[in-house]
Amino acid sequence: xxxxxxxxxxxxxxxxxxxxxxxxxxxxxxxxxxxxxxxxxxxxxxxxxxxxxxxxxxxxxxxxxxxxxxxxxxxxxxxxxxxxxxxxxxxxxxxxxxxxxxxxxxxxxxxxxxxxxxxxxxxxxxxxxxxxxxxxxxxxxxxxxxxxxxxxxxxxxxxxxxxxxxxxxxx
Numbered sequence: 487x488x489x490x491x492x493x494x495x496x497x498x499x500x501x502x503x504x505x506x507x508x509x510x511x512x513x514x515x516x517x518x519x520x521x522x523x524x525x526x527x528x529x530x531x532x533x534x535x536x537x538x539x540x541x542x543x544x545x546x547x548x549x550x551x552x553x554x555x556x557x558x559x560x561x562x563x564x565x566x567x568x569x570x571x572x573x574x575x576x577x578x579x580x581x582x583x584x585x586x587x588x589x590x591x592x593x594x595x596x597x598x599x600x601x602x603x604x605x606x607x608x609x610x611x612x613x614x615x616x617x618x619x620x621x622x623x624x625x626x627x628x629x630x631x632x633x634x635x636x637x638x639x640x641x642x643x644x645x646x647x648x649x650x651x652x653x654x655x656x657x
Contacts, residue, residue, distance in 0.1 A: 497524045528552040528597050530607045537612040537646055542586035546611065548572070548597055553580050558601040563611060564593030572597060587613045617641040 490509065497503075504521040530550040538544030548561060559572040561582035572582040580597060587593065595611040596604040619639040627633030637654060646652050 502526050526552040528599050528605045530605050530609045533595055537614050538584045540613050542584050544584040546582055546584055548580040551578055554599050556599055560598045560601055562596045562604055590615050614643050615641040
């Protein structure tokens with residue numbers, strides 16, 4: 487079995503759909519029953535949450551367009567080594583689980599419906615250091631609640647704070 491690599495041109499009709507594949511070899515045109523299907527390009531509008539932990543495993547919902555049900559759907563968190571399988575959950579919505587990164591910080595989150603061609607929308611996802619709570623002040627208050635408490639520690643994200651993603655949970 488031999489392999490010929492071809493670069494797919496833009497759709498002649500400018501829309502999605504299946505087209506036959508023909509091969510030209512020594513001025514002869516060979517036709518087959520094989521087809522190539524043009525799809526709308528996958529585009530990422532936003533993700534939720536926009537940040538997760540360094541350990542990976544955060545379920546990220548990706549909102550956008552051009553998403554289809556396929557086993558080849560992937561999310562890419564930064565580089566090629568950070569590919570994970572994506573799952574279509576609704577029209578315009580994918581889910582994927584963040585992989586473990588090599589360091590904290592921002593990465594581009596892009597998607598592909600064929601495992602090869604990725605979106606290029608520049609949506610950022612942030613890997614954050616683990617949070618460590620060192621103290622709360624005051625450490626006591628009435629059982630009715632309502633006391634404002636200052637929490638001090640390390641690993642708090644200014645971006646998460648600006649987006650309202652930091653919460654205190656008691657009990």
